[in-house]
Amino acid sequence: MVVASAVLALALLGNGARAAFGLTTTSSGYKVDTNGGLVFEVNKSNGDVTSLLFNGVEYQGSSKASGINSGLGTSSVSAETIGSKYIRITAKSNSLPVTQYYVAKPDDATIYMATYITGEVDPGELRWLARLRQGSLPTGVHGDVGNNIGCTAFEGKDTFKCSNGQTRCKMYTSDRFIDDQIHGVVGSNAAVWMIMPGTAYETSSGGPFMRDINSQTGSDQELYWYMNSGHVRTEAWRFGLMGPYAMKFTKGDTPSANLDTSFFADLDIQGYVPASQRGSVSGSASGVPSNFEAVVHWYNDKSQYWAKASGGKFKSPLMKPGTYTMKLYKGEYEVAKDTVTVTAGKDATKNIASAEPSTSVVWRIGEFDGRPQELKNGDKIERMHPSDVRMGSWGGTFTVGKSSASDFPMALFSKSGGTAKVNFDLTADQVRDLVLRVGTTLSFKGGRPSVAIGSWTGKDPGAPKLIDSRGVTRGAYRGYGEVYSWTVPASALKSGQNTLTIGVYGTGDQDFLSANYIVDAIELQGPAGTSG
Known part of the structure; x- marks a missing residue:
């Protein structure tokens, strides 16, 4: 047996x-x-x-x-x-x-x-x-x-x-x-x-x-x-x-x-901090429109944490004690910044509200949300190269009032795809000094917007802070998120149709490794009119 x-x-x-x-x-x-x-x-x-x-x-x-x-x-x-x-x-x-x-x-x-x-x-x-x-x-x-x-x-x-x-x-x-x-x-x-x-x-x-x-x-x-x-x-x-x-x-x-x-x-793991030695932060996050995700982010040089707000309320994960920078994002677009101190065993209350200004716009392409996904090829760029056969064309012409956000390219390259044009109409009372604003999410090899309307050419804003890494060709779209603004003089504008030409300052290598940037949104600020 x-x-x-x-x-x-x-x-x-x-x-x-x-x-x-x-x-x-x-x-x-x-x-x-x-x-x-x-x-x-x-x-x-x-x-x-x-x-x-x-x-x-x-x-x-x-x-x-x-x-x-x-x-x-x-x-x-x-x-x-x-x-x-x-x-x-x-x-x-x-x-x-x-x-x-x-x-x-x-x-x-x-x-x-x-x-x-x-x-x-x-x-x-x-x-x-x-x-x-x-x-x-x-x-x-x-x-x-x-x-x-x-x-x-x-x-x-x-x-x-x-x-x-x-x-x-x-x-x-x-x-x-x-x-x-x-x-x-x-x-x-x-x-x-x-x-x-x-x-x-x-x-x-x-x-x-x-x-x-x-x-x-x-x-x-x-x-x-x-x-x-x-x-x-x-x-x-x-x-x-x-x-x-x-x-x-x-x-x-x-x-x-x-x-x-x-x-x-x-288990005597070096550096492990148990829940009993941590604190948290809770409060309200206000001012982010309901159609955008509201994200709260805490960080210092030792730790980082985040939470999505639900119904305007948030609660952080359990955090190590310390003083943290606290940010609020509309999607991935920063709209508020503050500080908060976390103490072990306590839940700190800290509210944060969007400080994004509300401005009147003649027109806007896309949304200032820190992501290019609503623009042309933005729904594909995380999973494929810009040269992929499934991609749409680069560059092109956008007509305000007729085109949709998905008709404007999510990235512009100095040596591939050409420039993009935006045709828009102005009424007589809109022919005045206006502000052109271009939001970007990532730059490569110093790429930044070049802009021109009629006889006016916007000043080169200078190369942004360099990130020494391929970006858009490897599916990345997020960097420092530079936003550029120019005052367009009334003399460059006219009642009726106008055309904005937007391209790239910078050179670099060939094709999609040339200087480039990813677009977040573009808007012409000023009195709203029938062109909308």
Whole structure:
């Protein structure tokens, strides 16, 4: 009977039955069985994840291990079981200012993680990168937008064109941080998800509308979480604890993004701040029209947080104590700025109201909301290159009163697409000094608007602050958000039809890598008339 029981036990294990939750030391690493279908192994010399077995199938890629950036290098790696509740593996790099934590819980096919950094890393960005088996997990984030298989690189090493004229880039898989609590890659028998719950982004940089790579489909299926990014970077990197965050395995279903990581308070994780040592901010956000999303943003040099207002009310996540800049956005367009102090154990009350002036306009194209999505090609630019065959033409003519916002290009380039023209009528009482206002969301290589009406040419406003990163060709649309204004003299205008020609100051490389800028909205301020 004893022999029969042993044979039966071995047979059950061979058919995928789970062993008990536990930690095993092997010749090369530490193996963790979650007793939830996931068994993973961490290299004891460098902290790489070298095996990801889920329900008996290996999902770790064969070309490179999974880990932080290109790896931590030689590291001090330790592993321990904490009571019967948790297994924690700590990998402290000997060459980088980085400590990586891996945590497992019983009956949970999830690797909980946190990354502690004290300085910049080479190549100057910080990201978790899982390299998975593409054949088993073929579908990346947002489908094929990051799938470069069979396509040819034509811009840098990361932007590809396929034989059907469509374009691919790993940056096209990105979503705004404020919307990106979970993303994953999927196969027929499994899916792997990155989950960034609660305050996971608090030590990242870039604010609520920052975006970066979520996946890339090539020889491996790569699954990312960017913590600090150099792509269209607009603020200094923060240091400290990144996370907690998690990588979860399922049979294909999408798990909840509301992942409880409060148990990190029991794990002696460097830099972790528990809920008991945090405070919050709540109040009203007023003055943002109901057809726009109202977003409240708090930040200082150590932390960042955000919340969407609902019904004019907001409540922040639990925040580290300190004094914060507090901003209100209409969509992604800043309309108010203040400061607030957060104290541990308390909920501060702080109201904020839009300070956006209400001005009379002759006409407006688009909306001042910090995004170009309502303009021509704006609905496509996050997921494809400007040269993609699915894009509409660039440049063109817009007629006030006849054209719609989707007829005006969301970007203008100094060497591709030509200028854009706006035809508009004025009544006699509108022929006076008027203000032309052009809002932009991102500039590349110093690109800024050139404007002319009749015999008048607007003064070159000068190059904006340089962001040393490709933008619109890699799906990015948000930078510093410069807004330019000119006074158009009455002598340049006439009763009846007028034409605004808008182009680009700046040169740079060819085609879509020439100087360019992305348009937020354009308006001619002045007395409203029948031209509307």
